[in-house]
Amino acid sequence: MSRARRRAPSTRLTAPLAAAALLAGGAGAWALTGATAQAATGRAAVQDDFNKDGYADLVVAAPDATVSGKAKAGYVAVVYGSANGLSAAKKQLVSRSTTGVPGSATAGQRFGATFTKGDVDKDGYTDLVIAGGTAGSVVLWGSPSGLTGGTAIAKYGAAPQAGDFDGDGTTDLALFSAQSVGGDDPEGAPATVWKGPLSRAGKPAAVLDILDKSQWWGYDADDASCATHGGCVEGAASITGPVVSGQTGDVNGDGRDDIVQWYYTGDGTWGNRLLYGSRTGFKRADAPGDGVNQTPSGTGVGDVNGDGFADVVVGADGWSSKVRIAFGSAAGLTSPAQTFDQDLPGFPGVQEKGDELGSAVSVADVTGDGYADIALGIAGEDVGKVANAGSVALVHGGPSGVTGAGTQVFHQDTAGVPGVAESGDRFGVATALLDVDGNGRRDLAASSTAENASAGAVWVLRGTKTGLTTTSALAFGPKTIGAPAAKAHFGAYLR
Numbered sequence: 001m002s003r004a005r006r007r008a009p010s011t012r013l014t015a016p017l018a019a020a021a022l023l024a025g026g027a028g029a030w031a032l033t034g035a036t037a038q039a040a041t042g043r044a045a046v047q048d049d050f051n052k053d054g055y056a057d058l059v060v061a062a063p064d065a066t067v068s069g070k071a072k073a074g075y076v077a078v079v080y081g082s083a084n085g086l087s088a089a090k091k092q093l094v095s096r097s098t099t100g101v102p103g104s105a106t107a108g109q110r111f112g113a114t115f116t117k118g119d120v121d122k123d124g125y126t127d128l129v130i131a132g133g134t135a136g137s138v139v140l141w142g143s144p145s146g147l148t149g150g151t152a153i154a155k156y157g158a159a160p161q162a163g164d165f166d167g168d169g170t171t172d173l174a175l176f177s178a179q180s181v182g183g184d185d186p187e188g189a190p191a192t193v194w195k196g197p198l199s200r201a202g203k204p205a206a207v208l209d210i211l212d213k214s215q216w217w218g219y220d221a222d223d224a225s226c227a228t229h230g231g232c233v234e235g236a237a238s239i240t241g242p243v244v245s246g247q248t249g250d251v252n253g254d255g256r257d258d259i260v261q262w263y264y265t266g267d268g269t270w271g272n273r274l275l276y277g278s279r280t281g282f283k284r285a286d287a288p289g290d291g292v293n294q295t296p297s298g299t300g301v302g303d304v305n306g307d308g309f310a311d312v313v314v315g316a317d318g319w320s321s322k323v324r325i326a327f328g329s330a331a332g333l334t335s336p337a338q339t340f341d342q343d344l345p346g347f348p349g350v351q352e353k354g355d356e357l358g359s360a361v362s363v364a365d366v367t368g369d370g371y372a373d374i375a376l377g378i379a380g381e382d383v384g385k386v387a388n389a390g391s392v393a394l395v396h397g398g399p400s401g402v403t404g405a406g407t408q409v410f411h412q413d414t415a416g417v418p419g420v421a422e423s424g425d426r427f428g429v430a431t432a433l434l435d436v437d438g439n440g441r442r443d444l445a446a447s448s449t450a451e452n453a454s455a456g457a458v459w460v461l462r463g464t465k466t467g468l469t470t471t472s473a474l475a476f477g478p479k480t481i482g483a484p485a486a487k488a489h490f491g492a493y494l495r
Helices: 224-229
Strands: 058-062 075-079 091-095 115-118 127-131 137-141 148-153 158-163 172-176 188-195 206-208 238-240 243-249 258-266 269-276 283-286 299-302 311-314 323-326 338-340 357-364 373-378 391-395 408-410 430-434 443-448 457-464 467-476
Touching: 058 115, 058 457, 075 127, 127 158, 158 243, 158 258, 238 258, 243 299, 258 299, 299 373, 311 357, 323 357, 373 430, 373 443, 391 443, 408 467
Parallel strands: 115 158, 299 357, 357 430
Antiparallel strands: 058 075, 075 091, 115 127, 127 137, 137 148, 158 172, 172 188, 188 206, 188 238, 243 258, 258 269, 269 283, 299 311, 311 323, 323 338, 357 373, 373 391, 391 408, 430 443, 443 457, 457 467
16 A cells, blocks of 8 residues: 655654643633653654653633633643543643733633644644634643643734644744634735744744745735735735634645645635645645635545545535545645545435535544545534434545445444434534544544533544444543533534
């Protein structure tokens, strides 16, 4: 079978860092049990492992939670992996009210609505970069005891992305400003690339233009023509349209990470673009769904056909009822080369209007066969007569993409899955694939933000060589981990 040709990011070891500070918020200190240093016995992907013990750590967004009395101030929960999987006893809660985190809890900030993982200081431990809205972002630093400290990144507080975008072996940060979403014309969104490594003081090795000069609009900031190009400012200082999400992977196999991201295009519509990494800034191209979507749909990046190039998988939306796969190649992303829905042979169930197939998309190898599998949220799926209860599916990758053979579907009425399917739960609104027990097979985390009167909850199903299993299935919500719960929308984003 084919293997990815991408060069692995370089890492180095440093002395252990200080233990995490107590995390505080709300009416008092939140409970915290940090992950303790231990010998690495698992083999989870490095970018998912903050304390480098070999087990992936799950990050859960609760952007609408009330923190320190501030409505929708938001927080993130970090639940640490182990040989037994995730445990609610090994977690950290992080908000703007947490000791050591810059800033303060602010109503409507929705801290942690998105975030990214990567070893941005090149010390061998993965770090967490949390989006914080107009107040900017925050970096928490990985260490043997888990995440520590907090360093501010001013100005850029939307959908950060970590990856080796210039191919030099260090992790860089693509940073985007938080802009209002709405209106007929999209705002220009200031953006930049911080070349790694990043210092603990929040200083990058260098600052690069967000776009390669060949991609610049070429208009001055005071040129009236800029109004028709999203308010561009000298081309490379701004990128058209506010950004709300993104995924990274090497689509063209050049050893540089690329970004697929949803951005606002005006008039209530969205686009989906691909930014190819280079030594001199990104080069823009279209991704599946660009120019035709009413709202963003789930998007994942991974090597579905095992040829060494990352592929882009985009869920169904208001324009298309099918999931679309655009395959990577040395020449870049192809046009959507494969489409499918629940009528795919081997896919349990029937395609129906409003199912929202691919409301969330995650792409990674669950079975260990060298082909990335596709986890699909189906948040609008009816379970029996229960409307919009939601489900998740795992579709297996192969040399020709997906065939549907062996596809699995799970919901809260599936034997072994905790809970009961209820109307409007929208189980599968977010997904993530990561190896929380370090056995070399990705596990599935899936969420329902509507669970328990919009408190939200997350479920974890273990990965095996044949797919997912409900054995040792886990479900937890904010109350389980001692976090603010009321209308928190816990699980709005998973990584």
